[in-house]
Amino acid sequence: MNLLKDPFISTTDGKVSLQEILTSDKDYQLQYFFDETQLAMLQMLSSLTTVVLKPRVAELRCYIANGVSEAHYQQALEKIETKWFEGERFMRSPFPNKAKIAEGPITKLVSGIECGSSANAMGLFSEASEVTFSCSDCTHVLNYNLHMNIKGECFGPTGATGIRGGGAISTLIAGENLKQTILLNVVACDFYQKNTALDSDAETRYMWDLPPQGDYYYAQNIGLERGLFALAYHIDFKLEDKQENCHICGHQSNNISSTFRRLKYSGMYGSTKNGRDNNAGWWIHPYTPRTVKEDGSYAVCARDQHWQSWQELTSYIVGKETNKASVKPALIINQFQNALSIGKANMLVGGNIADQGSITGRVYDLYSMPSSLIENNRRISQVVDAGLQQKDKLSTAFNKLFGIGYDKKFVGGIKEQAMQRFMANAQQIIQQILLDVDRTEARLLKQSAIAALNTEAKKIFNSVQQKYQHDLPIFKALVKGEYSLYRTLVE
Numbered sequence: 001m002n003l004l005k006d007p008f009i010s011t012t013d014g015k016v017s018l019q020e021i022l023t024s025d026k027d028y029q030l031q032y033f034f035d036e037t038q039l040a041m042l043q044m045l046s047s048l049t050t051v052v053l054k055p056r057v058a059e060l061r062c063y064i065a066n067g068v069s070e071a072h073y074q075q076a077l078e079k080i081e082t083k084w085f086e087g088e089r090f091m092r093s094p095f096p097n098k099a100k101i102a103e104g105p106i107t108k109l110v111s112g113i114e115c116g117s118s119a120n121a122m123g124l125f126s127e128a129s130e131v132t133f134s135c136s137d138c139t140h141v142l143n144y145n146l147h148m149n150i151k152g153e154c155f156g157p158t159g160a161t162g163i164r165g166g167g168a169i170s171t172l173i174a175g176e177n178l179k180q181t182i183l184l185n186v187v188a189c190d191f192y193q194k195n196t197a198l199d200s201d202a203e204t205r206y207m208w209d210l211p212p213q214g215d216y217y218y219a220q221n222i223g224l225e226r227g228l229f230a231l232a233y234h235i236d237f238k239l240e241d242k243q244e245n246c247h248i249c250g251h252q253s254n255n256i257s258s259t260f261r262r263l264k265y266s267g268m269y270g271s272t273k274n275g276r277d278n279n280a281g282w283w284i285h286p287y288t289p290r291t292v293k294e295d296g297s298y299a300v301c302a303r304d305q306h307w308q309s310w311q312e313l314t315s316y317i318v319g320k321e322t323n324k325a326s327v328k329p330a331l332i333i334n335q336f337q338n339a340l341s342i343g344k345a346n347m348l349v350g351g352n353i354a355d356q357g358s359i360t361g362r363v364y365d366l367y368s369m370p371s372s373l374i375e376n377n378r379r380i381s382q383v384v385d386a387g388l389q390q391k392d393k394l395s396t397a398f399n400k401l402f403g404i405g406y407d408k409k410f411v412g413g414i415k416e417q418a419m420q421r422f423m424a425n426a427q428q429i430i431q432q433i434l435l436d437v438d439r440t441e442a443r444l445l446k447q448s449a450i451a452a453l454n455t456e457a458k459k460i461f462n463s464v465q466q467k468y469q470h471d472l473p474i475f476k477a478l479v480k481g482e483y484s485l486y487r488t489l490v491e
């Protein structure tokens, strides 16, 4: 099986090849059980397309507008060494002799399933028994996802951290169909070159051709093709000839894997503290927003289980400056805004929530973006700001609870629960309001955001008030707090 030639991509129409998706007009839908795998697949397919087409901005714009012809795809294949994309080779470098190799169930490659027991090797997931088999096709996306998302602590002392760092947020452009989405996330080589500071002789060979060497992997030495598929482990999947349904894509297969073997490389990327302290630098991964601080760059990560992506939406699209750090949108968002400028698309925000060694949850949200981001990005920030303001007001309203002499933990818990409910409901309200980002005038958009979010805040506040109506001190404190939610509604 060759990833650039053969059908390995799971869709609702069966397995198809990258060429079929890129060259036909059929509206394929990816089929993977976990949105996390789906998100990884989108990135992997865009990265594969990047190395096949190697477009400059002008060419990429043309592919997005007119598609890619079969003949063109075939010509492009002739120019590259497709042997590196054979199933047994892709992202897999041979184990050195006499190495002590760790083995684990493929369950560990799907986050959200908790397995293992040591505090910092909680593994990555929930119902372990539900993910025991992967077909040979899906081992590639599991492997890719491992390398792009992993934080070393997930595997304890045998763990390595990948080029992006663990649990990084991904932001992708979402088009009208799968083909467009893949093409919109292809990285134009001239754009990448211009916006990064790679050495002129940066290595472009894949790491399974030339494994990383030395104690630190310096970002400026890693070329685009090499970085898009950067490795942290030697890895291998044990395949068996038996028939099972794949737990990743649902298709039946007679080439099944239930375990994988791994051995970490000895060096470190700039995504780790040690690498950063030794000036390895964070490699600019095109799908990840980054925070730049005095001591270096970090991938933007989700905070905790209750974190909702809307809070940070503005910084993913236009960036954010504070006196301590600046958040920069992912390069792929910049490319769409500043180089391609081709109108309407949506944005997909996804990622794993990494909390120390474990990964506790997933984020996968779709937002509509205005057709002209440069002119209209203020509309998005107004909506997000309206949410943050109502959050503050709700918080202030509940703060009166702390003055009534009750146990701080008890009243803090009441507040915390209500705040989490607000943040989760606001996620949907904001996504909904942004659907009108193009159609509604800026002032009205802001007003409807404030009104909807204020209604939600009051609703949550009232339900708490009702619950404690017979507890007089709490009830009285909430009556006092209520004021902040009703004040200055129209701004």
Ligand SMILES: [Zn+2]
Pocket: 010, 134, 135, 136, 137, 138, 246, 247, 248, 249, 250, 251
């Ligand atoms: Zn599968």
